[in-house]
Amino acid sequence: MQIQTIGLNHHTAPLEIRERVSLTPDQVRQAYKTRRGFARIEGVVIVSTCNRTELYVAGAVALGEVLSWWESLTGVERADFVDYLYWYQDAEAYDHLFRVASGLDSMVLGETQILGQVKDAYQLADAYKAVGPLHRLFHYALRVGKRAHSETGISHNALSMGHAVVELAKKVFGDIAPLTALVVGTGDMGALVSRHLHASGVQKILVANRTADNARALARELDATIVELTHLDEAMRQSDIIVSSTSAPAPVITIPMARRAFKGQTQRLRFLFDLAVPRDVDPGVAKLGSGIFLYDVDDLKGIVQANRLQRQKEAIKVERIIREEQETFVEELGATRVGPVIRSLREKAENIRQTELTKALDRLPNLTEQERAVVDDATRLMINKFLNDAMVSIRSWGNDGDKAVYIEALRDLFRLTEPDDGNEQHPVAGDVAPEQ
Amino acid sequence: MGQTLSIITFFGYLGASVFYVGALYDGRREQWGRWGALLGWSAQTIFLAHNAWVVRGFPVVTLYDWMSFFVWLMISLFLASQIRRSYAHIGSFLVPIVFLLWLISQFLAHHNTAAGTPLIGGWLGLHIALATASYAAFLLAAVFGIMYMEKERELKNKKVRLFYYRLPPLEDMDEMGARLIMIGVPLLTVALYLGAQWAKLVWGHYWSWTAKETWSFVIWVVYLGYLALRWFFGWRGHRTAIYAMVAFLLVIINFWGINLLFPGAGSF
Numbered sequence: 022m023q024i025q026t027i028g029l030n031h032h033t034a035p036l037e038i039r040e041r042v043s044l045t046p047d048q049v050r051q052a053y054k055t056r057r058g059f060a061r062i063e064g065v066v067i068v069s070t071c072n073r074t075e076l077y078v079a080g081a082v083a084l085g086e087v088l089s090w091w092e093s094l095t096g097v098e099r100a101d102f103v104d105y106l107y108w109y110q111d112a113e114a115y116d117h118l119f120r121v122a123s124g125l126d127s128m129v130l131g132e133t134q135i136l137g138q139v140k141d142a143y144q145l146a147d148a149y150k151a152v153g154p155l156h157r158l159f160h161y162a163l164r165v166g167k168r169a170h171s172e173t174g175i176s177h178n179a180l181s182m183g184h185a186v187v188e189l190a191k192k193v194f195g196d197i198a199p200l201t202a203l204v205v206g207t208g209d210m211g212a213l214v215s216r217h218l219h220a221s222g223v224q225k226i227l228v229a230n231r232t233a234d235n236a237r238a239l240a241r242e243l244d245a246t247i248v249e250l251t252h253l254d255e256a257m258r259q260s261d262i263i264v265s266s267t268s269a270p271a272p273v274i275t276i277p278m279a280r281r282a283f284k285g286q287t288q289r290l291r292f293l294f295d296l297a298v299p300r301d302v303d304p305g306v307a308k309l310g311s312g313i314f315l316y317d318v319d320d321l322k323g324i325v326q327a328n329r330l331q332r333q334k335e336a337i338k339v340e341r342i343i344r345e346e347q348e349t350f351v352e353e354l355g356a357t358r359v360g361p362v363i364r365s366l367r368e369k370a371e372n373i374r375q376t377e378l379t380k381a382l383d384r385l386p387n388l389t390e391q392e393r394a395v396v397d398d399a400t401r402l403m404i405n406k407f408l409n410d411a412m413v414s415i416r417s418w419g420n421d422g423d424k425a426v427y428i429e430a431l432r433d434l435f436r437l438t439e440p441d442d443g444n445e446q447h448p449v450a451g452d453v454a455p456e457q
Numbered sequence: 458m459g460q461t462l463s464i465i466t467f468f469g470y471l472g473a474s475v476f477y478v479g480a481l482y483d484g485r486r487e488q489w490g491r492w493g494a495l496l497g498w499s500a501q502t503i504f505l506a507h508n509a510w511v512v513r514g515f516p517v518v519t520l521y522d523w524m525s526f527f528v529w530l531m532i533s534l535f536l537a538s539q540i541r542r543s544y545a546h547i548g549s550f551l552v553p554i555v556f557l558l559w560l561i562s563q564f565l566a567h568h569n570t571a572a573g574t575p576l577i578g579g580w581l582g583l584h585i586a587l588a589t590a591s592y593a594a595f596l597l598a599a600v601f602g603i604m605y606m607e608k609e610r611e612l613k614n615k616k617v618r619l620f621y622y623r624l625p626p627l628e629d630m631d632e633m634g635a636r637l638i639m640i641g642v643p644l645l646t647v648a649l650y651l652g653a654q655w656a657k658l659v660w661g662h663y664w665s666w667t668a669k670e671t672w673s674f675v676i677w678v679v680y681l682g683y684l685a686l687r688w689f690f691g692w693r694g695h696r697t698a699i700y701a702m703v704a705f706l707l708v709i710i711n712f713w714g715i716n717l718l719f720p721g722a723g724s725f
Contacts, residue, residue: 178622192612195626288693290628311695320615327617 022063022154022358026114027087027106028075031128034105042095042102044069046145052094053149059086064153066146068121070138072128077118079154084108111422115158115350119343122162123169124176131175131332131339136166157357161350165343173338178328182210183217185321185328186294190218190262193292193314198222203260204245205253205274206267207235210296214264219243227256231267257282264294265301272303279306288312294321355419362428363415365437370404462504463563469497470532470556477548481619487545491536494552498532505529523585523712524562530593531555544633546623550600581655587648588673592708594641595680599705601634602698609695631694634701635687642680649677672711679704 029039044052049067056062063080078087088099109117117126122139124131143159146152152159170176179185190197202223204215207230215226226245230236233247240247248256257263257279267273274293279302283291287310295302295317307315316324378400382393415431418424431437472493480487505526535551538544607620608627624630652673653663664670683700686692692700 174622189612191626192608192621193627195629286691288691288696290631290694312693314612316615323615324617327621331622 022079023081024077024079024111024114024155024158025082025084025087026075026077026109026117027084027091028068028073029102029105029107030073030075030126032126033107034102038102038105039072039074041097042091043071043074044094048094049142049145050149052090053146053151055090055093056151059090061086064155065151066143066155066159068139068142070135073121073126075121077114077155077158112347112351115161115347116343118158118162119165119347122166123339123343124166125169125336125339125343129180130329130336131169131177133170133176136163136170139163139166157350157353161346165346168342168346169339172342173335175332175335175339177335178331180325180328180332182296182318182321182325183213185324186214186264187217187221188328189294189314189316189321189324190292191221193290194261197262198224200261201225201227201259202262202264203227203229203248203256204239205229205250205263205265205301206231206269206297207239208266208268210266211264212239214266214294214296215239215243215245218262218264219245223262227260229253229256231269254278254282258286261290262292262294264296266296267301268297269301270299272301273297274302274306276303276305276309279303279309283309283313286310286312290314292316296321351420355416357419358425359415359419359428362431362437363412366408366411366415366431366435369435369437370408374400374404459504459507462500462507465500466497466504466559467563469493469495469500470552470559473497473548474553474556477552481546481549481623487548490548490552491539494532494536494548498529498536501525501529501532521562523589524558527589527592528555528559528562530589531596534593534597544625546625547597547600547604549623550603551597554596554600581651584648584651584655587644587651591641591644591648592712594637594644595701595705595708598634598637598641598701601630601637602701602705605630605634605694605698606702609698627694631697634697638680638683638701642677642684645673645677645680649673669711672707676704676707676711679707 029042031039044067049069052067053065056065059082061080061082062078065079066077068075068077076087076091088103092099107117118139120126122136124133124135127135139159140163143152143163146155179188187197190200194200197218198221200223202215202218202225204211204218204226205228207215207228211228211230215228219226226243227248228236228240228243228245229248229250230239231250236247239245253274257274263274265273274295283289289310290312291310291314293302293306293313293315295315298318300317302315302317304315304317307313378397382388382396385396388396415428418427470493473490473496474493476486476490476493480490508522531551532555535548535555538547604620604624605627608624608630611617611619611621612627625633652670656665657663683697683704686700687697
């Protein structure tokens with residue numbers, strides 16, 4: 022059985038192409054309904070997200086057929102998108118799907134959303150009984166994704182400024198829920214970081230802004246308290262996390278002000294994030310106490326950069342998992358390919374043996390129980406020894422696409438009937454827990 | 458049998474040290490470290506149990522015994538604490554230190570400083586055990602101090618590398634260090650009290666200001682000082698981390714220097 026992947030993603034195609042050929046859930050449903058028109062498609066799963074549209078197809082289907090199908094679904098002529106496509110077959114196709122599921126192929130390396138999307142795509146296809154022989158492949162892919170996230174740190178460590186602020190705060194304080202955060206300046210950046218802090222469970226958020234309207238809207242959204250800029254030092258005194266991102270031309274938090282605010286508490290852990298350019302916090306504030314940490318935009322970028330490197334290191338571990346799973350998958354696939362022919366060959370030999378054995382024993386009525394057993398053993402050993410080399414060879418054909426024709430030859434040669442394995446029972450990937 | 462067990466202990470703890478340090482770079486080595494620690498610990502447990510059986514009592518007579526027992530206690534505590542996985546990386550700091558202590562105890566064994574008194578009573582055993590437990594708590598507090606300083610250094614320099622990614626949050630480490638000292642101080646207090654009672658029983662006076670006694674008293678005051686500074690003067694984080702490290706240096710001087718320089722009563 023041939024498995025191929027035809028698709029495009031953010032690496033190969035610009036957005037204006039991706040949006041034209043992507044398939045909405047309804048179109049995907051439509052696709053599953055119309056797939057019967059293509060007799061040679063044994064199974065299909067369509068993964069379509071904003072960054073990729075991919076068709077996983079099982080069966081001896083020509084690329085042209087798949088493309089016409091895609092054309093008919095989207096109404097976009099193939100000439101418009103064929104240059105952006107990739108086309109993977111068999112081992113390359115498995116590898117690609119495993120990389121997609123584990124987040125290695127994503128725009129944000131190691132993101133976890135794609136695993137859920139692959140799972141949804143698989144379940145939708147399953148609902149239309151379209152998966153066919155792809156069941157095992159997707160089962161493996163979901164397992165690769167799950168293992169990547171649980172066994173490696175591929176999805177750990179923040180890659181955006183907002184997340185990095187929360188991450189740093191957690192590195193210092195641990196549990197940030199009981200803390201107080203002060204946000205000075207409620208422009209885009211301030212609002213973004215406030216939302217991140219709020220979403221991470223920080224219960225008490227204070228906001229201060231030059232224009233009260235802006236602050237009021239944000240305060241309502243996040244259940245925060247508004248602080249007058251004139252009382253900034255008092256608010257600073259109460260706060261553990263201080264984020265400043267105003268557009269003021271001169272520092273908003275000066276050394277004398279910080280000294281006043283932190284008087285007698287210079288050892289208390291405090292994290293100041295200065296996200297403004299020009300800077301809002303006088304760099305000297307960091308030297309006021311051993312408990313004070315001050316990070317500006319460049320420092321945060323440095324953290325994000327270090328995190329990216331960290332994820333890249335973890336990606337190597339994910340690659341290892343992919344290789345492992347791919348090996349087992351290929352082995353299993355090989356076994357399912359040659360399993361039926363091995364079984365029929367054995368059955369045929371055993372049937373012959375039984376028939377001839379019964380005849381022979383009928384003609385030798387005087388044999389003792391022990392003698393009958395010897396004859397039985399001898400015939401069985403003969404058959405086994407004779408077939409042994411053949412079995413070893415046949416098993417090795419399983420993982421070798423070029424030798425698929427040998428299996429057919431073997432069937433012809435021994436006139437083996439097709440065992441009834443046309444409808445293989447595949448369990449739905451039930452042992453893969455749902456994503457949180 | 459004793460020698461075989463010591464060799465197993467050596468390789469167990471050596472392996473544990475190497476793998477736990479390695480675990481900072483690749484978390485998968487951690488379980489190897491744990492197996493190594495468990496192997497060394499099992500061998501040492503048998504060894505100590507055997508000694509206890511031979512002397513029919515608490516198996517601590519010489520300084521060497523005591524250090525070996527201390528190491529055993531540390532590893533026991535560490536392995537027990539492994540139930541909470543978030544503190545697994547203590548091992549990267551603690552296990553090598555403890556392994557070093559164990560090695561030194563093995564060299565001391567050849568000196569065979571049999572300074573112990575034959576008068577091992579129940580109270581004396583308790584005195585030793587409590588003092589040991591308090592030192593164990595102080596060592597752990599110092600290890601948290603080291604970890605705190607390492608992580609703080611990376612955060613302050615804004616060059617995040619290993620410790621930023623691997624170690625627990627600063628505040629948690631600060632809190633753990635303080636809690637350990639809070640446990641250690643009462644233990645040491647009771648140990649000193651029992652020691653004084655025993656001294657009265659054996660030598661006729663509670664306290665005789667020997668080098669050892671004086672130094673133990675200093676240690677007690679120093680750790681009491683830690684708690685006072687934390688509770689009443691708002692000391693936190695950086696300063697308490699350094700304090701815990703320096704204070705433990707005093708403990709080391711206590712059982713190294715004093716025991717070897719002034720071999721008198723109470724030599725462990």
